[in-house]
Amino acid sequence: MAEHVILFAGPMGAGKTTAIRSLSEIDVVSTEAANSERHVVDKATTTVALDYGEITLGAEDKVRLYGVPGQKRFDFMWSILKKRARGMIMLINDDAPDAVQTMIDYLDDFSELYDQGGVVIGVSRTDLGVGPGLQAYTAALAEQRPQFIAPVFGVDPRDENHMRTVLMTLIANIEMRAMLAPAAEAAAP
Ligand SMILES: Nc1nc2c(ncn2[C@@H]2O[C@H](COP(=O)(O)OP(=O)(O)OP(=O)(O)O)[C@@H](O)[C@H]2O)c(=O)[nH]1
Numbered sequence: 001m002a003e004h005v006i007l008f009a010g011p012m013g014a015g016k017t018t019a020i021r022s023l024s025e026i027d028v029v030s031t032e033a034a035n036s037e038r039h040v041v042d043k044a045t046t047t048v049a050l051d052y053g054e055i056t057l058g059a060e061d062k063v064r065l066y067g068v069p070g071q072k073r074f075d076f077m078w079s080i081l082k083k084r085a086r087g088m089i090m091l092i093n094d095d096a097p098d099a100v101q102t103m104i105d106y107l108d109d110f111s112e113l114y115d116q117g118g119v120v121i122g123v124s125r126t127d128l129g130v131g132p133g134l135q136a137y138t139a140a141l142a143e144q145r146p147q148f149i150a151p152v153f154g155v156d157p158r159d160e161n162h163m164r165t166v167l168m169t170l171i172a173n174i175e176m177r178a179m180l181a182p183a184a185e186a187a188a189p
């Protein structure tokens, strides 16, 4: 049985906790506290340490799902969980101010995850119709971080099927890179 450790990262209110709750087959371990930053994102609670859930894909793949806090003041957990993870789903809330630049900033903060396995980007809250839309994210990625080859999906973290598609894309990506890595090393001069 293969085991994967996947991190959900991205800014406050992007839907990391929501996505893990949609996907997990076990009761999610959450560390929610009252949100003192309601002027930034208007929701009652925010993650202060981590979320943890699990899902089995097919008969074989057990996936451990970790969510980190979006707020940078809790970033001590970022470094701890970054070391464990072998892939990342980065969620970005399309309705946040300066959402495209926020994606670039968070990608830079979590760039190790790209080297350690792979990254998929999910843009959430597009249904609210107030953000820049998907094309703006793919264009910014190609222009500003061409070294990051990561698919960009529009997602609704409340929807289990959306999140399963994103997760399976990430795992396929990680497995493909793991298979190609020995061949690339052997071919190196
Ligand atoms: N309309 C809409 N609401 C969404 C969508 N995705 C998430 N939400 C809502 O947005 C909120 C996201 O909150 P969380 O899941 O707590 O976000 P988080 O990323 O864990 O945030 P922090 O832990 O504070 O960093 C929830 O109220 C979700 O129901 C979406 O695509 N559309």
Ligand SMILES: [Mg+2]
Pocket: 016, 017, 018, 046, 047, 051, 067, 068, 069, 070
């Ligand atoms: Mg959360």
